[in-house]
Amino acid sequence: GNSVTQMEGPVTLSEEAFLTINCTYTATGYPSLFWYVQYPGEGLQLLLKATKADDKGSNKGFEATYRKETTSFHLEKGSVQVSDSAVYFCALRGGDDMRFGAGTRLTVKP
Amino acid sequence: EAQVTQNPRYLITVTGKKLTVTCSQNMNHEYMSWYRQDPGLGLRQIYYSMNVEVTDKGDVPEGYKVSRKEKRNFPLILESPSPNQTSLYFCASSFRLNTEAFFGQGTRLTVV
Numbered sequence: 001g002n003s004v005t006q007m008e009g010p011v012t013l014s015e016e017a018f019l020t021i022n023c024t025y026t027a028t029g030y031p032s033l034f035w036y037v038q039y040p041g042e043g044l045q046l047l048l049k050a051t052k053a054d055d056k057g058s059n060k061g062f063e064a065t066y067r068k069e070t071t072s073f074h075l076e077k078g079s080v081q082v083s084d085s086a087v088y089f090c091a092l093r094g095g096d097d098m099r100f101g102a103g104t105r106l107t108v109k110p
Numbered sequence: 111e112a113q114v115t116q117n118p119r120y121l122i123t124v125t126g127k128k129l130t131v132t133c134s135q136n137m138n139h140e141y142m143s144w145y146r147q148d149p150g151l152g153l154r155q156i157y158y159s160m161n162v163e164v165t166d167k168g169d170v171p172e173g174y175k176v177s178r179k180e181k182r183n184f185p186l187i188l189e190s191p192s193p194n195q196t197s198l199y200f201c202a203s204s205f206r207l208n209t210e211a212f213f214g215q216g217t218r219l220t221v222v
Contacts, residue, residue, distance in 0.1 A: 049210065096160065
């Protein structure tokens, strides 16, 4: 079956540091891949997505590239801000199945 | 404003007392689903619905029921809640299967 594995947290960074959150997946066929962000007390919001191999999703300075050869969709940001502190979820949608990773809590300190 | 609305946001109840968490979306989405979020486990799908009167089990359906009588509403029913159903619940909807999911703000349920 489909599954998503993302790096465990928590992750603590200083402001302006480089961020990488690893995400790998297992799926049959050609799934769509997503990163969602959850701010404290809120629901999940779509951060970015990619629907086919080699697509790069980007939003608010975050990027992730759909790598079919390594079955990965790592999230990166060149310079994090305090306001980026949140929980980040990698997700996969294949057919009628949607799977989420366990979530990675990011804390950015001034 | 496009949104998914869940009610209530917080609920404390006792074991065995039936409850319903409502979910409504105003985007005319076909696909709706319920998830529970538990520490270290991420989001796990409880039930989903691909359209009116079409529902199916997700990964953790035991102890839950749903109905989809109208396109916009997808209530989650706990007939006899137990403490292991204490969790944070999210409703989500999307236009199609491969499109972005919109989430409600969550319902924190405590069963004592």
